[in-house]
Amino acid sequence: MSVSTILVVNGEEKRVIFRYADILLDVLRYQLGLTGAKPGCLNGDCGACTVNINGVSQKSCLTLAVEAIGKDILTIEGLNDPIQGAFVDQFAFQCGYCTPGFIMNCHSLLEHRKDPSNHEIKKWLESNICRCTGYLEIEEAVKSALHLSKKHK
Structure with missing residues (x-):
């Protein structure tokens, strides 16, 4: 059985048809x-598929x-943020x-925590996995984006 509906994605209404069992990633x-949003582990461990729904990763x-x-979905394609x-x-x-x-997870962090501590940044990033690089550069990117957002206020 399928449902035909509207999803709000990146601020635009999009007509979609899917089965009740279909995951948002596939749609x-x-x-x-x-x-x-990338398929990685497909069981919630890696975070490659992270999007923001109603402002939450x-x-x-x-x-x-x-x-x-009925929810607002934000994907990397619709994001315009200093974190990028x-x-x-x-x-x-x-x-x-x-x-x-x-990036989507870090965007959400900076939306919810205006001045996260180093510990908070590390804890927040635990929900995503990178097999290629260390997390130091990613932590530095969050700090850099935080510094930029403070400068522009």
């Missing part, structure tokens, strides 16, 4: 062509598409596969 990638591989009806430039400036990536998930 975003295969129906809407938004491939920034969510793993789209663990979220049924039907759960997203900070990742580039701090070389906080290598292969880049996990980077969109990290």
Whole structure:
């Protein structure tokens, strides 16, 4: 059985059709062509599929598409945030596969914590896994973005 509905993705209403068992990751990638959220472990461990739903980081591989009806979904394609430039400036990536998930998670951190401690940053980043690089550059990117956002206020 399928449902035809509207999802609000990156501020735009998008008509989609999916089965009740379909995960949000698949709807975003295969129906809407938004491939920034990546399939990784598909069991919620790696965070490569992270998107923000109503301002909260969510793993789209663990979220049924039907759960997203009536909510605001933000993907890396719709994000315009200093954290993106900070990742580039701090070389906080290598292969880049996990980077969109990290960026979405860091965006959410900086939305919820205006001045996170080093400990909070480390704890927040535990929900994402990178196999290519150390986490130091990613932590530095968060600190850099935090510094930039304070400077522009």
